[in-house]
Amino acid sequence: MSQSYDRGLIEDFGRWREFSAGMWAWVLHKFTGWVLVGYLFTHIAVLSTATVDGSTYTTTLQGLEQVLVVRFLEVGLLAVAVFHILNGIRLLFVDLGLGLESQDVAFYAALVLTAAITVASIPTFLGGF
């Protein structure tokens, strides 16, 4: 195990198809975590326009809201944040050792809830464009 070792065919199967719920939860949690970190930078950039003056901030935001891509990104951001929060709660229970038998169900529930909230948010984010 300590040496790197070419297993030939054996490492080339695209294991992701064989991941279980817990593994997917981990992958998605990492992914959404990094997306949120990335968003933080753009968030700071936009907010810092307020240091110029109030109207600059307002026009920046209004300008961004005119861009369709931004509207879609907002929906994506909500989805990412909601999943990260819900799975975070699941991990909290895992850390407390509560209900570990149903961790996979909790993951699926988090996915379904994320999807529902995201869909419900579409009129708000994309409406009035």
Add this chain to the structure above:
Amino acid sequence: MSTQIPEQETETETETDVEQDPKGRRPPAARGRAGMDQRAEDELSDAEETVDLKVFRYDPEVEGKKEPRFDTFEVPFTKGMTVLDALIFARDHFDSSLTFRHSCRQAICGSDALFINGSQRLGCKTQMADLEWPVRVEPLPHAEVVKDLVVDMEHFYDQMESVEPYFQTDDLPSGELEEQRQDRANREEIKMSTRCIWCGACMSSCNVAAGDNEYLGPAAINKAYRFAMDEREGEDMTEHRLNIIEQEHGVWRCQTQFSCTEVCPKDIPLTEHIQELKREAVKSNLKFW
């Protein structure tokens, strides 16, 4: 099963010979390895149903097997057949050089953990009927292959030894002949953790262990749990055990992916045990009284 010693002249036959020459020059009724092909043919034609077994082959010492490849064996399916049964059939009827570990055939020796259809399972505990056909059998991932399905378990055993997997106590009862008893509740607490058979399936499934060689791994931590939670070991001993498992490459490497719990053939709640040790470690460090 043909486990008898083969005749001298067939002994010198190479494995490729047997494969390239399916009918063979030998009399069909010959016993031992010589009649292997004939017997296989008979049994295959008698079978109502056959299943294809794709087996990983590799042997650094044999010229034709240095490049890893898959061999397909057609095996007659019988009711209740396990993956190990199928492998044994393939070895005894097609290719006696097919190498894999097995011993008790009843899921207690822990020898035949294999990577079957993309998951770590015990060959002897996995029914062919429950799997998607053809069945793909590979050696455990994240371990070095010695030959065919045999992997080097040394690293796994090292990790197991490093948590001192044996009972030791500094809390002996006072009387010389007095028994050291464990109460039922405590026994229940550690019951599942005692079931480990050292098969290495969990370690092989663990993404973190694959990337971090020093990580103790689920099996070793479970072993540590078994003794750390045993009330018969004294307080100092428990602290010593917690010191081992809370090191940098101990319990804190676990990222609760649940892969180990998923594959454990003895249904040990490994993640639960690791999480419990994390909490114990924090508790003992936060103790300020």
